[in-house]
Amino acid sequence: MGVPALEMGVVGVSLLLAFAAGVIWPHVRQLYLELLLSLYTALRTLLGLPPAPEPEPEPAVLEPAVDAPAPKTSPKPPVVVRRAPPAPSPAPLYAACGTLASHDGWVTALAFLPDGRLVSGSADATVRVWPAPLAACEPGAEFVLEGHVGAVRSLVPLQAPVFASPADVCFASAGDDSTVRIWACSPGAAWRCLAVLAGHGDAVYALVALPDGALLSAAADHALRLWRPQPEGYRCGAALAGHSDFVLALALCAAPLAAVSAGWDATLRVWEGLGRGGDPACARVLRGHVGPVRAVAPLPCGARVVSGGADGGVRIWRPATGVCERILVPPGAAPATPAPILALQSVGADTLAVAAEDGSLCVWAIDGSNAQLAAALSGHGKRVYALAAGGMPDALCLASGSRDRTVRLWRLST
Numbered sequence: 001m002g003v004p005a006l007e008m009g010v011v012g013v014s015l016l017l018a019f020a021a022g023v024i025w026p027h028v029r030q031l032y033l034e035l036l037l038s039l040y041t042a043l044r045t046l047l048g049l050p051p052a053p054e055p056e057p058e059p060a061v062l063e064p065a066v067d068a069p070a071p072k073t074s075p076k077p078p079v080v081v082r083r084a085p086p087a088p089s090p091a092p093l094y095a096a097c098g099t100l101a102s103h104d105g106w107v108t109a110l111a112f113l114p115d116g117r118l119v120s121g122s123a124d125a126t127v128r129v130w131p132a133p134l135a136a137c138e139p140g141a142e143f144v145l146e147g148h149v150g151a152v153r154s155l156v157p158l159q160a161p162v163f164a165s166p167a168d169v170c171f172a173s174a175g176d177d178s179t180v181r182i183w184a185c186s187p188g189a190a191w192r193c194l195a196v197l198a199g200h201g202d203a204v205y206a207l208v209a210l211p212d213g214a215l216l217s218a219a220a221d222h223a224l225r226l227w228r229p230q231p232e233g234y235r236c237g238a239a240l241a242g243h244s245d246f247v248l249a250l251a252l253c254a255a256p257l258a259a260v261s262a263g264w265d266a267t268l269r270v271w272e273g274l275g276r277g278g279d280p281a282c283a284r285v286l287r288g289h290v291g292p293v294r295a296v297a298p299l300p301c302g303a304r305v306v307s308g309g310a311d312g313g314v315r316i317w318r319p320a321t322g323v324c325e326r327i328l329v330p331p332g333a334a335p336a337t338p339a340p341i342l343a344l345q346s347v348g349a350d351t352l353a354v355a356a357e358d359g360s361l362c363v364w365a366i367d368g369s370n371a372q373l374a375a376a377l378s379g380h381g382k383r384v385y386a387l388a389a390g391g392m393p394d395a396l397c398l399a400s401g402s403r404d405r406t407v408r409l410w411r412l413s414t
Contacts, residue, residue: 094363094375094398100407102128102144107401111155112390113169117142118399120386120407121152127173127183129191134397134409143191145183150176156207158215160184161229164194172215174204180217180227182234199225199236206250208259210274218247218261224271226280242269242282251296253319255303258283260319262293268307270319284322288315297344299352299366306352312338314354316366328354328364328371345387347398347412355384361400379408 105123112118116132129143158170161182168184180197202220209215215227215234223239224247245264252259259271259280268286273279291310298305299316304325308314314328339358346352351374352364361384365374377400386401396412 094377094410094412096377096379096408097397097411098134098409099379100130100134100409101405103405105151106385106403106405107407108385109152109155109173110386110388110399110401110407111157111171112388112397112399113157113171115169116391117169118388118390118407119155119171119173120401121155121173121175122401122405123151125150125152125175127152127155129185130407134399145173145191145193147181147193147196148173148175148177148179150203153203153205154207156209156215158182158209159213161194161213161234162231163229163233170194172207172209174207174217176203178202178204178219178221180204180207180215195233197227197234197236199239205246205248206261208250208252210252211254211257212275214274216250216252216259216271216274218250220246222247222263224250224259224261226274237280240271240280240282242285243267245292248292248294249296251298251305253298253303253305255301256320258319260286260296260305260307260317262296262307262309264292266291266293266309268293268296268305268317270322284319286317286319286322286324288324289313291340295341295344297346297352299346300349306344306346308341308344308354310340312340312356314341314344314352326371328352342383342385343387345389345398347389348396351412353387353389353398353400355387355400357383359383363398377410380404380406 103122103124107120107122109121118130118134120128125148127145131142152173152175154174156172158172160166160168160170164170164184165186168186170182170184172180172182174180178200181193182195183191184194185191200219200221204217204219206218207215213229216224218224222243222245223241225239226237227234243263243265247261247263249262250259257274259274261269266289269282270284271280272283273281289309289311293307293309295308296305304316304318306314306316315324316326317324339356341354341356343355350366352366354364355361359382361377362373363375365372380400380402382403384400384402388399390397398410399407401407
């Protein structure tokens with residue numbers, strides 16, 4: 001073989017390996033994680049291990065951090081809320097109002113921006129920006145943003161950092177390439193990438209934005225990282241360690257300010273000291289789920305969060321005390337074998353959307369100590385991986401992203 005032919009062969013093999021790493025590996029990784037979760041659920045059933053929590057569960061266990069005082073009293077057992085039929089209504093509470101089909105891979109992340117635009121992230125390694133109002137948008141995204149290598153796992157709106165224009169609309173994206181990207185758009189201009197934050201050693205699964213403009217990220221390297229904006233860019237502090245496996249989700253509590261992380265190690269951890277210049281630390285560990293905790297989301301009151309995991313249970317927690325107040329058992333399966341939870345999203349003041357591995361997408365109405373199934377939404381042909389809630393000109397909107405490569409929009413009737 002001549003030298004030119006040999007060189008062309010080497011180049012061809014290099015391109016093939018690069019393609020496999022950037023395109024095929026994210027899908028293989030996702031399938032691997034889903035296979036582990038399915039095998040875990042099947043093994044529990046085969047061995048006769050306890051399934052989902054029964055009507056009289058043990059109280060959630062609060063494990064204090066090293067320097068945290070032990071609770072003086074035992075928390076009361078959480079209330080278990082089983083399936084209730086939807087309340088009769090003269091008009092549907094939710095109505096499908098649009099489908100956005102543009103991605104070439106599974107839709108794995110969603111977020112609404114303050115100006116009403118929707119951003120979606122996918123296993124096709126792109127972020128797409130959809131114009132507002134969503135109900136009237138043409139097929140196809142307004143902008144397609146490239147830069148990530150591998151699936152985009154999380155999206156979150158940001159206030160403009162100090163090194164950007166105050167008029168910019170900003171958001172952050174994170175993905176399988178272990179990076180966080182900061183995007184900005186000036187009025188009448190195209191989107192641009194302001195910064196690439198590198199520090200994690202594996203895929204970044206979750207992001208939350210803090211009130212002071214800082215950004216908290218969580219990754220498969222078992223760590224959280226706090227990024228604070230500086231005039232020259234973002235500065236990363238020390239990694240926050242505590243989880244013993246992948247950290248899969250994050251939520252922010254406003255009263256008092258704290259972040260809650262959820263992981264494959266079946267725990268949730270409450271992180272305090274996130275204020276400007278503070279030294280974040282794990283204040284308490286929340287236990288109660290059996291198996292990986294895949295989703296966590298804040299409730300509108302600001303003092304509670306809701307979590308969902310491989311055991312199919314949806315638990316409502318008060319992070320300041322570590323108490324699990326209630327357990328919602330999802331519909332769509334027998335109470336003894338509920339489907340694992342993939343995504344959670346609060347919608348409005350008293351509504352919670354729940355997406356499960358069996359493809360179901362349900363909406364619960366939560367009022368004080370009562371919870372009731374309000375609607376079961378159908379339309380996606382496959383699992384729903386991402387949820388987001390935002391405003392339309394005249395109503396609230398729930399967006400759902402699926403393995404069927406589409407984003408569906410649901411209008412909330414008031």
